[in-house]
Amino acid sequence: MLETTTVHTTQRPIIVLGAGIIGLTTAVRILESPLYHQHHHPVHIIADHLPNDPLDPKYASTIAGAHHLSFADDDDERQRRWDRRTFQVMYDEWRADGEATGLMVLKQTELFVGNSRHLKIYEEHPGFTVVDQSSLPSAIDYSVSFTSLTMTPITYLNRLIKRINQLSDGNVSIHRHHLHSLSDLSHPSVQAMIGSRAIPLAVVVCTGLGSLTLGGVEDKTVFPTRGQVVKIKAPWVRSGYTRQIGGLNGGEGGERTYVIPRADGEVILGGTREEGDWMPYPREETTRDILSRVVEICPELVPKHLLAPALERKQDNAIEDLTRTSGSNRKDAATMSSAHSPSPLDSLIVENLVGFRPSRQNGTRLERGPNLVLSSKEEVASESAVVVYNYGHGGAGWQSCWGTAEDAMALLDKSLS
Numbered sequence: 001m002l003e004t005t006t007v008h009t010t011q012r013p014i015i016v017l018g019a020g021i022i023g024l025t026t027a028v029r030i031l032e033s034p035l036y037h038q039h040h041h042p043v044h045i046i047a048d049h050l051p052n053d054p055l056d057p058k059y060a061s062t063i064a065g066a067h068h069l070s071f072a073d074d075d076d077e078r079q080r081r082w083d084r085r086t087f088q089v090m091y092d093e094w095r096a097d098g099e100a101t102g103l104m105v106l107k108q109t110e111l112f113v114g115n116s117r118h119l120k121i122y123e124e125h126p127g128f129t130v131v132d133q134s135s136l137p138s139a140i141d142y143s144v145s146f147t148s149l150t151m152t153p154i155t156y157l158n159r160l161i162k163r164i165n166q167l168s169d170g171n172v173s174i175h176r177h178h179l180h181s182l183s184d185l186s187h188p189s190v191q192a193m194i195g196s197r198a199i200p201l202a203v204v205v206c207t208g209l210g211s212l213t214l215g216g217v218e219d220k221t222v223f224p225t226r227g228q229v230v231k232i233k234a235p236w237v238r239s240g241y242t243r244q245i246g247g248l249n250g251g252e253g254g255e256r257t258y259v260i261p262r263a264d265g266e267v268i269l270g271g272t273r274e275e276g277d278w279m280p281y282p283r284e285e286t287t288r289d290i291l292s293r294v295v296e297i298c299p300e301l302v303p304k305h306l307l308a309p310a311l312e313r314k315q316d317n318a319i320e321d322l323t324r325t326s327g328s329n330r331k332d333a334a335t336m337s338s339a340h341s342p343s344p345l346d347s348l349i350v351e352n353l354v355g356f357r358p359s360r361q362n363g364t365r366l367e368r369g370p371n372l373v374l375s376s377k378e379e380v381a382s383e384s385a386v387v388v389y390n391y392g393h394g395g396a397g398w399q400s401c402w403g404t405a406e407d408a409m410a411l412l413d414k415s416l417s
Contacts, residue, residue, distance in 0.1 A: 011041060012198045014412075015185065015385075017214075018206035019047035019174060020061035021153075021397050022390055024160040025405040026206055031167035035413055041201055044194045045164075045174040048210065051157035055353065057226075057280045058209055061157060063355030065229065065260040065268045066398040067150040067240060069108065074120045079363075079396070082403025084124060089402040090149050099263035102155030104238075106261060108148035111243040111297055115254075116142040139296075140243075150240060151398055152262045181215025182387075186374035199374050202386040202412055208358035211365075211391045216372070219365070222392060224356035226277035227270065228286045232348035234301055235265030243297045257293040259301065266350065267301070269294045273395075275359065282352035291343035302344045360392030366404055368411050386415040 014036075016027045027045055030036055036043070049059035057063065068087050072079035094103040107127070110118060122128055125146035136143055164172050175193055182203065184190055191197050207214055212222040238261055246254030260268040269290050295301060371384035390408040393400060 010196070010198055012201035013042040013044055013194060013196050015194075015200045015203045016043065016045045016206060017047070017179065017203065018208060018210070018391075019045050019050050020059060020206070020208055021064075021157065021160075021401045022061075022208065022393060022404065023047065023204075023206035024051075024157060024164065025401045026204055026390055026408050027164055027172070028160060028167065029402075029405045029409040030204070030412070031164060031172070033409055033413060035416060042194070042196065043168065043172045045172065046177050046179055046190075046194075047174065048176070048178050050174065050176060051154060051161065057224075057354050057356045060208065060227075060355040060357055061397065062153045063227075063229075063353050064153055064395075064398055065150070065258065065270065066153055067108070067258075067260045068148050068399045069110075069240075069242060070119060070121045070399055071396060072119065072121050079400065080121050082364075082400035082407070083121060083396070085403035085406065086398075086400050087125070087149065090151075094149065100155075101159060102152035102263060104150045104152075104261065104263040105147060106150060106238055106240050107145055108240040108242070109145040110143060111136075111140045111241065112142040113140060113243065113245040115244065115247055118142070118144045122146050148240065150260050150262055152264050152266070153398075155264070179214065182372055183216060183374065185372075185385075199383050200372075200385040202388065202416065203372060204388045204390060204408055204412065206390045206408075208391055208393075208397075209356055211358070211360075211389075217389075219360070219392070221361040223276050223359050223361070224278060225359040225394060226272065226274035226279060226354065227357055227395070228272045228274075228282055228290070228352065228354050229268050229270040230287055230290050230345075230352055231350040232267050232269060232301075232345055233265055233350055234261070234267045234303075234348055237261045237267050237298070237301060239298075241298045243293075257290075257297055259294050259298045269301075269345075273357075278356070280354055282354055287352050288343070291345050295343070295345070301348075303348070306344045357395045358392060358397070359394040363392065363394075364396070364400070364404065365389045365392045366407055366411075368415055386412065388412050388415070 016023050030043060049056055051062060055063055070083040072083050090103055093101050094105055122144055125148060128146040131143035131145055185200060205217060209224055211217050211219045241259040243257040244254055258270050272286060367389055369387040369389055372387050373384045388408050388411045390404055
């Protein structure tokens with residue numbers, strides 16, 4: 001429920017800061033918890049950006065690819081667990097309601113250059129197989145394929161808002177408000193907005209890149225990782241591809257080229273990983289480079305009519321058998337596109353997008369912090385607010401969101417029990 005008139009109450013509220021994929025999934029798990037069902041604490045979501053806003057690089061949730069492709073290193077059991085759980089939840093959602101969820105199940109093919117080792121977590125996916133080396137292009141050293149998921153962000157995020165409304169019987173309010181500091185939660189304007197002068201019972205910080213400047217958090221290890229992608233319309237593409245050059249180095253290292261089809265017929269082409277780059281607008285040279293790279297790994301992106309040979313006629317005016325047309329008359333997708341020429345995909349482009357992945361030097365911060373004291377009665381510890389942090393997911397927000405939401409709820413429940 002957005003920007004509704006709030007009923008004033010003396011019961012202590014739970015505040016979720018942030019309304020991206022992390023904040024909204026966390027809110028859902030709070031509303032499904034025994035804590036909420038037993039005590040019905042008011043729940044409020046406060047955020048700068050909302051899912052249906054115009055696209056903004058700082059709100060990465062709607063600009064993300066988005067697909068489930070884990071970067072979890074074999075030794076990173078925490079990340080593996082989050083990613084595994086998120087795949088399970090989303091796969092079950094897709095099984096129940098199909099592509100109306102914004103989710104699409106597809107065959108994902110990983111192509112490796114300079115590396116002949118896949119992440120072990122891929123073996124947990126249905127349909128995992130090592131691709132026969134003899135079927136690979138000469139430039140590819142190794143490949144695996146498996147069943148995975150892609151997401152249409154705006155569809156999925158709006159379903160989460162609807163679910164929040166249903167779980168709370170319409171009693172959760174989502175407020176568009178820029179909170180300068182956690183201490184502002186005691187300001188009269190914020191108390192009036194949420195309809196309560198009571199100190200929050202808990203605050204869950206899901207502020208992504210905003211954690212860099214949010215007072216009371218000001219995490220200087222947070223930084224943007226700029227990603228530029230091209231969105232095209234190509235509903236005939238129903239398989240995903242990623243080419244990894246070099247190693248992941250325990251995270252998102254190396255150079256990645258990816259093709260991410262969505263249930264609505266759009267395809268996201270990427271990409272870039274530019275750490276610390278705040279440029280909010282697309283660079284044309286990057287667009288050209290992406291369009292050239294993706295055709296190398298997925299030639300079927302090119303519309304068939306652009307690859308069709310011209311008709312040849314014999315002297316008797318009969319049409320030559322196209323299957324025997326000379327090689328010189330055929331078109332090849334890879335040679336039609338380069339970083340310095342028009343691309344055969346140009347006519348398919350919907351828009352070029354830039355988003356800032358909310359990265360953090362030490363990875364995701366998911367922990368309980370010190371209690372937040374907002375009243376003048378600082379000696380009354382029971383009136384301070386529990387604080388749980390859930391931010392810094394980098395490029396793994398969509399693929400780990402349900403796993404981290406459940407861990408955040410577990411921390412909250414343990415802190416309040």
